[in-house]
Every structure is written in C-alpha cells, then in structure tokens.
Amino acid sequence: MQEDGLALDRLEVWHGDAPLVALDAHVAPGEVLSVMGPSGSGKSTLLAAIIGTLAPAFRVRGHIRLDGREIGALPPEARRVGILFQEELLFPHLSVAGNLGFGLPPSVRGRAERAARIEAALDEIGLAGFGPRDPDTLSGGQKARVALMRMLLAEPRALLLDEPFSRLDAGRRDQMRRLVFARAAARGLPVLLVTHDREDAAAAGGRVIELG
Amino acid sequence: MRPLRLAPALTLALMLGPVLAGLVGTLLPAIGVLPALGGSTPGLGPLKALAGWPGLAGALWLSVVPGLAATALSLGIVTLFVAGWQGGRAFAALERALAPLLAVPHAAAAFGLAFLIAPSGWIARALSPWATGWMRPPDLLIVQDPWGLAMVMGLVAKEVPFLFLMTLAALPQARPAQRLTLARALGYGRVTGWLKAVFPAVYAQVRLPVYAVLAYSMTVVDVAIILGPGTPPPLAVQVVRWMADPDLSLRFLAAAGAAAQLALVIAALGLWRLGELGLGALGRRWAEAGRRRHGEGALQAAGLALATLSALAVIGGLLGLAVWSVAGFWGFPDILPDALSTKSWLRHAPALAGPTVETIVIAAAATGMALALTVACLEAEHRFGLSPGARSLWLLYLPLLVPQVAFLPGLQTFALVAGADMGRGAVILGHLVFVLPYVFLSLAAPWRAWDARHAQVAAALGAGPARVLWTVRLPMLLAPLLTAAAVGCAVSVGQYLPTLLIGAGRVQTLTTEAVALASGGDRRIIGVTALAQTALAAAGFALALAAPRLVWRNRRALRGA
Secondary structure, three states: OOOOOEEEEEEEEEEOOEEEEEEEEEEOOOOEEEEEOOOOOOHHHHHHHHHOOOOOOEEEEEEEEEOOEEOOOOOHHHOOEEEEOOOOOOOOOOOHHHHHHHHOOOOOOOHHHHHHHHHHHHHHOOOOOOOOOOHHHOOHHHHHHHHHHHHHHOOOOEEEEEOOOOOOOHHHHHHHHHHHHHHHHHOOOOEEEEEOOHHHHHHHOOOEEEOO | OHHHHHHHHHHHHHHHHHHHHHHHHHHHHHOOOEHHHOEOOOOOHHHHHHHHOOOHHHHHHHHHHHHHHHHHHHHHHHHHHHHHHOOOHHHHHHHHHHHHHHHOOHHHHHHHHHHHHOOOOHHHHHHOOOOOOOOOOOOOOOOOOOOOHHHHHHHHHHHHHHHHHHHHHHHHHHOHHHHHHHHHHOOOOHHHHHHHHOHHHHHHHHHHHHHHHHHHHHHOOHHHHHHOOOOOOOHHHHHHHHHHOOOOOHHHHHHHHHHHHHHHHHHHHHHHHHHHHHHHHHHHHHHHHOOOOOOHHHHHHHHHHHHHHHHHHHHHHHHHHHHHHOEOOOOOOOOOOOOEOOHHHHHHHHHHHHHHHHHHHHHHHHHHHHHHHHHHHHHHHHHHOOOOOHHHHHHHHHHHHOOHHHHHHHHHHHHHHHOOOOOHHHHHHHHHHHHHHHHHHHHHHHHHHOOOHHHHHHHHOOOOHHHHHHHHHHHHOHHHHHHHHHHHHHHHHHOOHHHHHHOOOOOOOHHHHHHHOOOOOOHHHHHHHHHHHHHHHHHHHHHHHHHHHHHOOOOHHHHOO
C-alpha cells in the first residue's frame, strides 16, 4: 500500500514503563495538522521521536512512515524530516550564506552553482545580499526566514513546526505563518505543527488534535 | 561508533590505572615486598624502620597542621570575601584577576612569596632602615621557618584563587541573589545573611574541591621545598629525599613513609568530615538562634583585606621575580636595584632552552590527549544518553585526592622492577593523570550547557553525528575548548613530583629546574626560571582568550564567550 505524506501509525513514546504521549494520524502532502496541548503534554517529545533525536531512555512504539517508507529505524539525518523550532537556532559560527550552505545537499556541486542557489534562496525570502552577514546581526523576522529557507534547501519530505511563531511580534507572526505555510504547500510537504496558540492552529487551517 | 562507546572506560583506565598501580607499587615495598631489591617476605620491617626514624613526629606534624591550616584559611578567606562582596565591584575586580592568578604555577608563586617576606625581601626593604633600623638583612628565619608558617602562606595564596573559582562555579545553583534578598528582607546583615542562608548550599558543592585542597596541602612537595622547613621537612619531602637516595635500600623506608602519608591524608579527610558535621550542627543552631548581625562591617573589611592580600602575595611575588631577573647590583635596603640589565636572561637562556622545549612538548601532548579523551567522553554521553552520576565526579577527583607522593613512588618502583626506561612518554602519561580531571571539569559544564537543538536541526538538515560534532558543536564551543586546553597546560607546566619521580630525574622541565634552584639561593636565576615557567602557563590563557576573538571577529554571538 503506497501512501504519500507522513503517517504516524499508533505512535507511542514511552519513558520507563509509562507512556508519555501517543498519536495516530496521517498528514497528506500539502496538509497541515495542528497538535495542541499545554506545556508538559509531550509535544516536543513527539517531534523528537519523529525526527529521531530522542534520548536513548525513551522507547518508541508504532510506525512512522514517510511517503510509504518506514523511517522509524533510520538515523535522523537519513529521515528527510525537517524541523523548525521556536528559536531560529542559526549556527552562530557560520555566515548567513554558510547556514544555507549547511542545508543545501552535497549533490548540488561546484562552488559557483552552490553560491548561485544560495543567492537565489536569499532572494526568495527578500534577503538578497545578506549572504556574508553574521546571523547574530539579523532581526528576529530575518533570522526566522533564514531558518526556514535553510530547512527547505535540505529538501525535506515533511516539515515539523515546534511553536515556531511564538517569539515573533504580532505583525511578523502573521507574515511568517503565511510564508511557512505557503512554502510548504508549494513543495507539497506534509506539515505537523505543535503549538499552544489557538491562533497558530486557526491560521494553519487544517485539522486540530488535542493532546493530554 | 564503537570506539566512542569505549571512551569513558579508556579515560578512566588512563586516569585511575596509574593511581591504583602506583598505590600497589608503594604499599608492597612498605610491607617489605620488593623482589628486585631482595625483599620477598612480607613483614613490618620498613614500617618499624620508619617508626624508628627520629624525625617522624616532626614530619607528621608538618604535614597535618600546615595542611589543615592552609585549607581552613583558604576556605575561610574565600567564604568571607564572597559573603561580603558578592555582586559588588571588588568582587568583579577579583574575578577578573582570577585567571592570571590561577595560571601562576605553585613553585613560581612560592618563590615570589619568598622574595617578598625574606629578611632581604621587598617588605623588609620597604621598612628599612626608617622603621626597623636594619642596614643589613636581619638574621631571621622567616622563609623555611620551623613551624611551616611561610609554607602555609604560600599554599593559601594559591588555594584561595582555586577555591574562589570553584565557589563561582557553585554559586548559581545556590541561587544566592534570592536567598540573600530574602535574608536581608528578614533583617539580616549582608555577611550574616549570606553565611546563614547561602553558604550551606555552596559548601555542599565545593566539598570535593576542598578535600582536594586538603590532600594537596598536606602532601605538597615543591612549595614545601621552597618555603617549608628542612630539618625535619614535611613527610612528603622526606619521602622524596629517600627516593632520591643512591642507597636503594632506603626505597623500603620511602615506601613506608608514603604509606604513612596516605593513611595520614585519609585520617585528616575523616577529621575534616567530622569537623563539617560538628560545625554544621553548630551552624544550624546559630542560624536558628536568629541573631541578625555580627559586626558586618568588620567582617566585610576582613574578607576584602584577606582576599586582596592573598592576591597581592602572588602578584607582588611575580613582580619581585621579574625585578630580580633583570637586576644588576641590588644592595640592601634599596627598594630597587641600582641598574637593570638583561644579563641574567642572556646568560641563562641557552641552558633553559632545553627544559622550555621539554615543558612545552609534555604539556602539549598531555593536554592534547586529555582534550581528545574528554571530548570523546562528553560526546559519548551525548550520543548514547549516558548520565554521569555523583560517583563519576568522585572518580574524577580521585587523582586529586590520593596524594601524589603515595602512588608516584610505586610507579617508579614498577619501572625499576621492569627495567623500563621511564622517559618523556611515561612522564606525559603521568601528567595526563592530573591534567585530565581539570580539563574535564573545565569543559563539562559548557559542553553540557550547549543547546542540543542545534544538533537536532543539523541532523534534520541531513548531517550525521560526526559532521554535527566537527562542523557545529566543536566550532561553537571553541572558546571553552581553548580555556580547557589552557587549564590543562597550566596544570602540566606546574607539575613537579610526576616529572621528577616518573622521569627518574632525567626529564627536566622548567618546574624541576626551578625547584632544584631553591637551595642555591641565586635570586637572579631563580627569577628568570620561575618567570619563564609562569610565562608558559600564562601564554596558554592569553591564547585561549585571544583566539576566539580573532577567529570569530565577525561572529557577535561567539565573541564574548
């Protein structure tokens, strides 16, 4: 059975002998599924399980499939699941272009070709010419856009969002939401959004699941 | 990633293996077993011989009393200073002076102090002849006094910065600002409030470093040779003398002395623990009694004065070394020499070139190994989700708690038995035992505080664990990595006993050279050697401070770190 998108098939995360969080859902390409819950309801644990960075003390039951392929046993770097956090987490030791280059797959060869791709990506988010800048000198909204573009350049097959808009001020938040959802939809990515902000879920426009 | 999984075990083996092997190698000859020298049947001979040594009581006394005194004084000064000045400007000033103070090797600080307090030292010169009437250096035994007072001062001057650093690291967890605000809102004076509300939480954190200071102060050899009494010397110094004696049969006596020293340190640690319990009970009664103030102003002033004095003892001493190293004729009681010249430096530079290179090679090798092992351990902890318990902290402190003089002779004995040539390589491994704990302690906190979501993002971007480590984590942690390396280098540069005993006297570093000059009393060459030793240790810290600023000059978020 070939199913496109992100399938969480009776996914459960256990710590010791207690289940922390469970979710059974399918997110189709281009769809946004919002998962709501108060802090401590295991939202971040759930995302870590999907991208594969859970601490070994946790156990995962059930299946995670991406475009029909089981990815639950793959190392994080092979899963092709992108993630955006509340903080931008740009690498402070790399330039803006360096951060984008970190995301760009090595299959894009040649210094000139890579530089051109990076410049085009910067142009796409309205930051043309920002390549050599120190990421720490960017505004919050600019950093958020670079973080998004860095993720998209890595060509993920699904996108996870961990309250990515809560640090932005009201005006920028709306702008950023639209940008993220539009880019994800344009690439046909299934998006899983975890948030405690009803507005985020409403703006996403898709189904909403309540946790805990 | 199998090799990485083995890193913690390998690290423990390299750190504790020599300690345990050395202890066995010391304890066996202490009960008469050393086949290479004809000892095959266990017996009480060596211990009886030790008991019959007429200097024993004095040597024991000079280990216990100055050791306890130096530890109590250092802890008291640091506590009083932090209690009175935390958050203030004096506090920030001493915090800035901390790295340079820590970088000064013990031997150099001891020489510096000797140059200050000796009858012909700077203090006597400053007071003569107008206050003292002395036209010639008085015939007083100030340095190497029979009570070990000068030795205690030298130890305090170096242990105060160390305990201050440890207290600084422990402070945030004690939430001092909230506790102190609360206490002051209840009407407590600053010092009394701090001692009653903050100190217990801080002490619980610095207990192990305090134990390390006690074990070190009781058994220090280089400081004791420079500042301590000679007849009898503290037990550790006497053990080293016996070890150096061409009469190999004295090795049994040395082993017995080392065993006695180990027992003495264990007993003193037990005594300290009892004191903790007793003072803890008294302290609780004191806190519950509710008195709000105890001469706050006087206590604050005393804390500042004592902390400043201990810092000045090191800084003034270094200045003294520097002036002597370029002094022409310098008569008493002139405060400065008649003329300055580079003659001493030029004359001794060729002879010091060899030991300088040796010091650098050993420090670089030991620090490089320590850094690699520490990073491997911390990365294994991160990747495999290992959680180090309180026990691993004890293991880390073990090489600092077991007296050097109790296990290094054993290592030398093993080499003697095996007929192995203990050269530079063995000395490097010996230094590693002491460099590792400090490098680990220095790097662990910033490493663990690193926001691991950077690794999650990098993995989601397609980077495997190795690429995350090399291209994200290590570059971001450059500043703490270099600081840890500088700490490691400073520790290695300052090592005396491991170089002397493991190198069997054939590996000469600036430290062994400097200490060997103690009996000669040529102040110019002492100044040159001790200053060169300090410069090496300080250069590491300067590099660690400058390099991140240079490398990350265009990266604001990493420059300040």
